[in-house]
Amino acid sequence: MAKIKVGINGYGTIGKRVATAVAAQGDMEVVGITKARPNFEAKAALAEGFDIYVPAESVESFEKAGVPFAGTFDGLLMKADIMVDCTPGDMGKGFKEKYQAAGVKAIFQGGEEHGLTGVSFNSTANYKESWGAQFSRVVSCNTTALLRTLSPLDREFKVTSAYVSLVRRAADPGDSKGGPINGLEPSVSLPTHHGKDVQSIMPWLDINSMAIKASTTLMHIQTVMVELSKEVSQDDVIALFRRCPRVMMVNSREGIKSTCQIIEMGRDMGRSRGDVYEVVLWEDGIRVVGSTLYYYQAVHQEADVIPENVDCIRSMCKMMEGPESVARTNAAMGIDHRDGMHVRLQYSRRPSL
Numbered sequence: 001m002a003k004i005k006v007g008i009n010g011y012g013t014i015g016k017r018v019a020t021a022v023a024a025q026g027d028m029e030v031v032g033i034t035k036a037r038p039n040f041e042a043k044a045a046l047a048e049g050f051d052i053y054v055p056a057e058s059v060e061s062f063e064k065a066g067v068p069f070a071g072t073f074d075g076l077l078m079k080a081d082i083m084v085d086c087t088p089g090d091m092g093k094g095f096k097e098k099y100q101a102a103g104v105k106a107i108f109q110g111g112e113e114h115g116l117t118g119v120s121f122n123s124t125a126n127y128k129e130s131w132g133a134q135f136s137r138v139v140s141c142n143t144t145a146l147l148r149t150l151s152p153l154d155r156e157f158k159v160t161s162a163y164v165s166l167v168r169r170a171a172d173p174g175d176s177k178g179g180p181i182n183g184l185e186p187s188v189s190l191p192t193h194h195g196k197d198v199q200s201i202m203p204w205l206d207i208n209s210m211a212i213k214a215s216t217t218l219m220h221i222q223t224v225m226v227e228l229s230k231e232v233s234q235d236d237v238i239a240l241f242r243r244c245p246r247v248m249m250v251n252s253r254e255g256i257k258s259t260c261q262i263i264e265m266g267r268d269m270g271r272s273r274g275d276v277y278e279v280v281l282w283e284d285g286i287r288v289v290g291s292t293l294y295y296y297q298a299v300h301q302e303a304d305v306i307p308e309n310v311d312c313i314r315s316m317c318k319m320m321e322g323p324e325s326v327a328r329t330n331a332a333m334g335i336d337h338r339d340g341m342h343v344r345l346q347y348s349r350r351p352s353l
């Protein structure tokens, strides 16, 4: 069967990772990426073997810098079956018109509103809803993480209500903009959009959220309090989380006490860019009191949405069912374990370089 031809619009934090992940799959290929500036990331894309396409207004700067490119954005549209739009949030409307005119499918990211596409995507919660769609949106990193645990909890135990408090990273590690650089900044517009974004996929869920921006770049942490429709045991909850795709359990007793050690573990595992694609739960930080469940989960914001983009391509191009796609994506990206112990076993067996 012919490979699906994927174009990536934007090669920043998310775009470069989606490109690497797509290139690792056997049933799809990257036909080109776009860059607006001829900087070091453009050279990195060339080194990875990707053809660069540029917006018409960037042609001159690429020529001046001597960075080779294969054509303009319109040329990439003619080659692609589907575009993964990874441009900064709020640019989606303009690009959607271009994809529509070219008759090309497109995936947008969480920086866009749900209304842009009318359907949003998460591999665990609603794979089939993007089946054959021309446009879909992979929800944000925080929403992806919440859906990975709330959706299975709702299916298994029925969630009556959920409350989430987020401690958000202020900027990505590659950014020298943003802040605070030494402080904590509450989001005063309440409740924050995070709960509402979960409702773009689970509209029936009673969920609210608050958030604080913190002076860190590594990960977000979410504190989650869930009211279940019945009393359950802690063991039942842990057993469920162990069965959830792309959920990793760690334990503070084994030295994973903070986001610092999670990122270090991602590097030790030899993942591309040290990425931690799973949402990471502290097993010893899970508590059930009656029918109320409490847990913490850490989110590598640069990474968790990447496998979801690959699955979204398969759903929109009607390539295979959800569980099969998740398994194939995981196998190609080295996501094949359920907890920190398993991870350590896996990487201790890697041959030395």
Ligand SMILES: NC(=O)c1ccc[n+]([C@@H]2O[C@H](COP(=O)([O-])OP(=O)(O)OC[C@H]3O[C@@H](n4cnc5c(N)ncnc54)[C@H](OP(=O)(O)O)[C@@H]3O)[C@@H](O)[C@H]2O)c1
Pocket (backbone or CB within 6 Å): 009, 010, 011, 012, 013, 014, 015, 034, 035, 036, 037, 038, 041, 055, 086, 087, 088, 089, 090, 109, 110, 111, 112, 139, 140, 141, 172, 301, 302, 305
């Ligand atoms: N960063 C995260 O943690 C994260 C997590 C989940 C979802 N998201 C979402 O993913 C999307 C992308 O975010 P990001 O963090 O990857 O942004 P980013 O790092 O700023 O990258 C944006 C990319 O878009 C390119 N671009 C800008 N204007 C363009 C144009 N006119 N034509 C073509 N390309 C253009 C930029 O090119 P140049 O570099 O050449 O200017 C850059 O490569 C947003 O919707 C965001 O909300 C981000």
